[in-house]
Amino acid sequence: MSGATLPTPAFSPLYQQIKGLILQSLQQGEWRPGEAIPSEMDLAARFRVSQGTVRKAIDELAAENLVVRRQGKGTFVATHAEQHVQYRFLKLLPDSGDVREEGPAQRRVLDCRRGRATADVARALALRSGDPVIQARRILAFAGVPTILEDIWLPGHAFKGLTAEHMASYQGPTYAMFELEYGVRMVRAEEKLRAVLPDADQAALLEVTTATPLLSVERIAYTYNDVPMELRRGLYRTDTHHYRNELS
Amino acid sequence: MSGATLPTPAFSPLYQQIKGLILQSLQQGEWRPGEAIPSEMDLAARFRVSQGTVRKAIDELAAENLVVRRQGKGTFVATHAEQHVQYRFLKLLPDSGDVREEGPAQRRVLDCRRGRATADVARALALRSGDPVIQARRILAFAGVPTILEDIWLPGHAFKGLTAEHMASYQGPTYAMFELEYGVRMVRAEEKLRAVLPDADQAALLEVTTATPLLSVERIAYTYNDVPMELRRGLYRTDTHHYRNELS
DNA sequence: GAGTGGTCTAGACCACGCG
DNA sequence: GCGTGGTCTAGACCACTCA
Numbered sequence: 001m002s003g004a005t006l007p008t009p010a011f012s013p014l015y016q017q018i019k020g021l022i023l024q025s026l027q028q029g030e031w032r033p034g035e036a037i038p039s040e041m042d043l044a045a046r047f048r049v050s051q052g053t054v055r056k057a058i059d060e061l062a063a064e065n066l067v068v069r070r071q072g073k074g075t076f077v078a079t080h081a082e083q084h085v086q087y088r089f090l091k092l093l094p095d096s097g098d099v100r101e102e103g104p105a106q107r108r109v110l111d112c113r114r115g116r117a118t119a120d121v122a123r124a125l126a127l128r129s130g131d132p133v134i135q136a137r138r139i140l141a142f143a144g145v146p147t148i149l150e151d152i153w154l155p156g157h158a159f160k161g162l163t164a165e166h167m168a169s170y171q172g173p174t175y176a177m178f179e180l181e182y183g184v185r186m187v188r189a190e191e192k193l194r195a196v197l198p199d200a201d202q203a204a205l206l207e208v209t210t211a212t213p214l215l216s217v218e219r220i221a222y223t224y225n226d227v228p229m230e231l232r233r234g235l236y237r238t239d240t241h242h243y244r245n246e247l248s
Numbered sequence: 249m250s251g252a253t254l255p256t257p258a259f260s261p262l263y264q265q266i267k268g269l270i271l272q273s274l275q276q277g278e279w280r281p282g283e284a285i286p287s288e289m290d291l292a293a294r295f296r297v298s299q300g301t302v303r304k305a306i307d308e309l310a311a312e313n314l315v316v317r318r319q320g321k322g323t324f325v326a327t328h329a330e331q332h333v334q335y336r337f338l339k340l341l342p343d344s345g346d347v348r349e350e351g352p353a354q355r356r357v358l359d360c361r362r363g364r365a366t367a368d369v370a371r372a373l374a375l376r377s378g379d380p381v382i383q384a385r386r387i388l389a390f391a392g393v394p395t396i397l398e399d400i401w402l403p404g405h406a407f408k409g410l411t412a413e414h415m416a417s418y419q420g421p422t423y424a425m426f427e428l429e430y431g432v433r434m435v436r437a438e439e440k441l442r443a444v445l446p447d448a449d450q451a452a453l454l455e456v457t458t459a460t461p462l463l464s465v466e467r468i469a470y471t472y473n474d475v476p477m478e479l480r481r482g483l484y485r486t487d488t489h490h491y492r493n494e495l496s
Numbered sequence: 497g498a499g500t501g502g503t504c505t506a507g508a509c510c511a512c513g514c515g
Numbered sequence: 516g517c518g519t520g521g522t523c524t525a526g527a528c529c530a531c532t533c534a
Binding site for chain 2: 530
């Protein structure tokens with residue numbers, strides 16, 4: 001517009017700005033997870049734009065799984081609880097393909113303690129070495145067979161007071177508890193996969209030998225604005241399960 | 249439309265029907281990979297609908313990576329060749345994260361022969377046991393280090409005359425060659441990952457011991473209409489590389 | 497039947513690429 | 516300057532949900 005000589009005029013479409021405003025409201029908790037956000041018409045009036053512009057903004061939020069549209073009912077803040085798909089971020093499936101067969105996972109929390117971030121944990125969580133973190137270790141079993149061993153690191157400042165009892169008692173996805181108890185909503189994640197051999201401890205916990213290859217899954221989960229809020233190192237047994245991925 | 253008493257009236261929005269028609273043209277090769285498809289206005293005129301309806305149809309095709317939009321230039325049929333991202337389906341990255349550092353993969357084709365589908369290969373490719381297939385084996389090396397060992401199965405009827413020389417001589421992604429030489433466009437894929445130990449042959453080819461855990465990646469690649477056209481079993485070394493995945 | 501998201505249209509204008 | 520895709524609007528109508 002101004003004819004400035006800047007290399008990037010930073011043109012931003014209206015709907016992107018609206019999307020930003022809605023995102024801000026989501027982030028500030030104006031609407032709780034699972035609740036409906038205002039109708040498209042209401043939002044259009046609030047932001048003084050047409051319904052179509054709001055629609056396009058919400059379309060993108062829905063594509064990013066931040067929000068869920070339900071025709072005839074409204075648009076709802078996405079939640080890890082009571083979502084059709086339990087364990088949204090877990091891609092390990094039984095080889096049979098039928099998740100119902102094996103039923104829900106049995107969880108056993110082995111440990112949950114306060115500590116200080118090591119260099120690599122600090123890097124993953126965008127903290128400084130020595131910052132307080134909470135570390136937990138647990139096992140997930142399917143049909144009685146221990147299948148996943150997970151070590152979890154959380155920034156201490158955001159999860160004050162988290163205890164093993166907390167993690168053990170809550171039914172449903174851990175990420176749902178994070179939403180309810182700490183107001184932390186995991187929005188996306190990145191995983192790095194490797195094939196590894198377990199050490200003696202890990203092997204014992206998963207009831208395999210130290211010669212059994214396991215799938216190592218390092219996950220960093222992010223909340224809004226790409227802020228990392230969890231580091232999770234998982235060891236998956238892949239003798240009866242596999243990690244499934246879709247490419248397009 | 250007909251007011252039938254079917255349980256599913258099969259209501260289909262106009263833009264979905266338009267999408268189907270465009271898909272059909274893509275499939276029949278009316279526009280070649282890399283070429284531009286007609287402008288939105290042209291397509292709107294051709295199908296007697298508004299530009300907005302065509303736009304929504306193309307939006308979905310673009311979201312599925314079947315087509316690429318370029319503002320000011322047009323909409324182009326997606327191709328595995330000369331795409332910004334080489335190896336669209338390969339998620340293995342060097343731990344450094346910098347793909348340029350290691351340069352392009354060195355490829356060595358070990359084998360390429362005609363054969364008959366075993367039961368499991370037939371199931372994956374929706375063939376019958378004993379149907380003709382082409383089987384190939386090759387190694388990809390990065391910076392001189394053999395890193396990926398792949399066995400590839402292709403339905404014989406669609407890839408007549410494919411030879412080892414073919415596979416070795418072509419520069420660039422194999423999927424690009426499939427497009428150019430056989431008119432087969434891989435559109436999406438599913439992968440199953442496991443941690444395994446190699447047998448003696450595999451270990452020797454990858455220059456590791458039989459005690460080295462490897463990432464097993466079984467991929468089924470599909471062309472249009474979810475028709476499977478390739479089964480690929482890969483063994484990935486994950487000592488210097490990792491499989492990267494994004495979740496949302 | 498009222499309210500919500502979903503579709504479809506027509507038209508105006510903007511940003512981009514290229515000759 | 517023209518043609519392309521990209522944005523924005525306003526309005527009509529459809530499909531779904533629920534009281």
